[in-house]
Amino acid sequence: MTDNTIVILGNGISGVTCARHIRKNDPDIPITIVSAETRHFFSRTALMYIYMGHMKYEHTKPYADDFWEKNKISLKLAWVEQVDFTERELHLAGGEKLSYKTLVLATGSKPNKFGWPGEDLKGVQGLYSYQDLLQMEENTGKIGRAVLVGGGLIGVEMAEMLRSRNIPVTFLVRENGFWDNILPVEEAALVGKHIREHHVDLRLATSLEEIISDKNGAVQGIRTTDGETIDCQFVGLTAGVSPLIDIFKDSPLDTDRGILVDDKFQTNLPGVYAIGDCAEFRSAPGEGRKTIEQVWYTGRMHGETLAHNLTHKKQVSYVPGIWFNSAKFFDIEYQTYGHVPAKWTEPYHSFYWESGSGKVALRLLFDQKDCILGMNAFGWRMRHEFFDRAIREGWKAERVLKQLSSADFNPEFHRQFHQQVLDQYNRENGTAVKLPKRSFIQKLIGSRA
Numbered sequence: 206m207t208d209n210t211i212v213i214l215g216n217g218i219s220g221v222t223c224a225r226h227i228r229k230n231d232p233d234i235p236i237t238i239v240s241a242e243t244r245h246f247f248s249r250t251a252l253m254y255i256y257m258g259h260m261k262y263e264h265t266k267p268y269a270d271d272f273w274e275k276n277k278i279s280l281k282l283a284w285v286e287q288v289d290f291t292e293r294e295l296h297l298a299g300g301e302k303l304s305y306k307t308l309v310l311a312t313g314s315k316p317n318k319f320g321w322p323g324e325d326l327k328g329v330q331g332l333y334s335y336q337d338l339l340q341m342e343e344n345t346g347k348i349g350r351a352v353l354v355g356g357g358l359i360g361v362e363m364a365e366m367l368r369s370r371n372i373p374v375t376f377l378v379r380e381n382g383f384w385d386n387i388l389p390v391e392e393a394a395l396v397g398k399h400i401r402e403h404h405v406d407l408r409l410a411t412s413l414e415e416i417i418s419d420k421n422g423a424v425q426g427i428r429t430t431d432g433e434t435i436d437c438q439f440v441g442l443t444a445g446v447s448p449l450i451d452i453f454k455d456s457p458l459d460t461d462r463g464i465l466v467d468d469k470f471q472t473n474l475p476g477v478y479a480i481g482d483c484a485e486f487r488s489a490p491g492e493g494r495k496t497i498e499q500v501w502y503t504g505r506m507h508g509e510t511l512a513h514n515l516t517h518k519k520q521v522s523y524v525p526g527i528w529f530n531s532a533k534f535f536d537i538e539y540q541t542y543g544h545v546p547a548k549w550t551e552p553y554h555s556f557y558w559e560s561g562s563g564k565v566a567l568r569l570l571f572d573q574k575d576c577i578l579g580m581n582a583f584g585w586r587m588r589h590e591f592f593d594r595a596i597r598e599g600w601k602a603e604r605v606l607k608q609l610s611s612a613d614f615n616p617e618f619h620r621q622f623h624q625q626v627l628d629q630y631n632r633e634n635g636t637a638v639k640l641p642k643r644s645f646i647q648k649l650i651g652s653r654a
Contacts, residue, residue, distance in 0.1 A: 211515065212295065212303060214285060215311030216240035217249060218501055219481030222508030223309055223515075228276050230516035236277070239295065239303065241284040243335050245270065250501065252338045253362045257369040262335075290457055290474050307476050307515065310453075310464055311508075314446035314482040314499060317355070323416030328424035329440045332363055341366075348372060348438035352427050354413045355444025356383050358532045363441045364405050365535055375406040375435055377413055377427075389547055391557050392581055395566055396534050403535050416440055446499060448483040461485055463497050468522040470511045478515075480507035490523050493544040500530055527596050528579075529589065537564060542592040543579025545570050553578065556602070556633070558626045560584075567626060575601050585622065586614040603638050606630050610640060 211227060213220045216238050224236050251265040273280055284298040288308070295303040316331020318324050328344050330337060345351065351367050353360050356378035367374050380386060382393030383400065400407050412430040419425035426436045448463035459465040459473040463485030470478045481504040486496045498504075503525060510523045531540045545555075545568060552573040559566040565584035572578055576599035580592055591612035595605055610623045623640055631638055 210235045210305075211237070211307045211309065212305035213238045213309040213311060214240075214288075214295070215313055215481065215483075216242065216246050216280075217311060217313050217481060217504065218246075219504040219508045220309065220311030221246040222505045223311065223480060223512045224278050224508075225276070226509050226512030227516055228278060230512060232277075234516075235279070237279040237281055237303070239281040239283055239285060239297075241282055241298075244280060244282050245273075247335070249333075252332065252335070253366050256338060256341065256366045285452065287452060288456065288458075290477065293476070305476075308478070309511065310472075310477065310479040310483060311481045312449045312483045315449045315451075316359075316442050317445045317447050318442060319444065321354075321413055321416060323418055323424070323427075324442065326416055326418050326424050326440075327422055328438055329416055329442065331442045331446070332359055333446060345370070345372060345439050350375065350435070350437040351439040351441060352377060352435055352437045353441040353443050354427075355442065356380060357443060357445055358384075359446070360441070360443030361400065361532075361534050363443055364400065365403070367439075367441075368403055368405065372439075373406070375408060375437070376400065377408050377411045377429065379410065379412040381410050383407070383409070386547055388581070389545070389555075389557075389568065391559065392566065392568065392583065393547075395559065395563060395583060396537070398563060399534055399537055446482070448485065448497065450483055469514055469520055470507065470523065478511055480504070480511050490525050493528060494525060498525070502529065527593055529593075534583075537584045538586060540582045540587055541579065542587075542589070543570075543577070543596040545579040545581050556630055558622075558629050560622065560625070565622060567622075569602065569605060571602050574599075577602065577605050587612045588614045602630075603636065606638055607641060 247265040254260040285295050287296040350373045353376045383397040385393040414428045414430045417426040464479035466479050466484050482499045514520045555570045557568045568581040570578045
């Protein structure tokens, strides 16, 4: 049995960030990271680029292999089969036990399954871990068609991966618009059109009934709830992810959908904390925030906050600030800041502009006092600090529109849309807002609002 002061279960962004910041704050405290997924931390968002041939696995590691030894962070490549919270021990596959004084649970997520007949057949899988990527390589080697189930960011990534190898893809989305539980109707339509333009057979308002097996226990097709049968040899389950907490279900650890924690990531058990995808706040960490946050930057903030609390007497609460997320829908970049729900019942009002090409769009949402609540941008890179400040300070609509050129983060010679946006805003609102004149230097490097 090995004695460790801090053991971190999971080597994703949350667990590794926590280890790094603990070491920054304390040069001597023993730290062990336990994971069987990979020996070293890697960029999870880069999985698709490995499959597409743009990168190799070794290119996805943000730290050199000797980083861990230099920083005195021990790595344990092992599966954990059980945690004995009474004895403070991790039971590893193969019979080894690892003791801890402080345990940080950062076990991440797993792809959702909803009890579909055939969901465990060969050729059916999600995409979250490095093992999933290796399995996808094996499962898609010689196939004629793939079917993806569930609209969302992982589904778009998997569709792009498969299309990069010219594999025909049928995409089943039960909602009436793509990701329309997150995106307003115009943005959902823009994304759906763009997906189809990349030769993906997108089926909206279509649900999976069952996955059909061949005589060898592998996928040979699917059946929809409309009774249609689609031949395929691969089914990607992309209907979101859930906290990976299976081994804790019959333990004294308090769980619901995730591991329940307070605003300092403390569980109900002394010396046990949870961060990242697997953590569920007992109370949402801010207005408009969710109790489970499964985004890269929030995972990093979880790790930083907990590391501070494990190495300082003065404890701090997790304060994530204004919501932010970004992604790509094939070659259209997406950013969102603040509060922009798919639908709103409050007396809010929005301004939506879309380019003639249908590849660039901007939505601004305002409250009843005309203060900005949030924004969505497609195909148009925006400066984080601009909208963070505008939302925090409650800028009025005209101020946001007048200063929009300062928010632009597109390359220097990228086509600019500020005047088009302002012209439409003026037509719709009967106003005469004008863009401020900018100096040559401001045009070149952009100015802060």
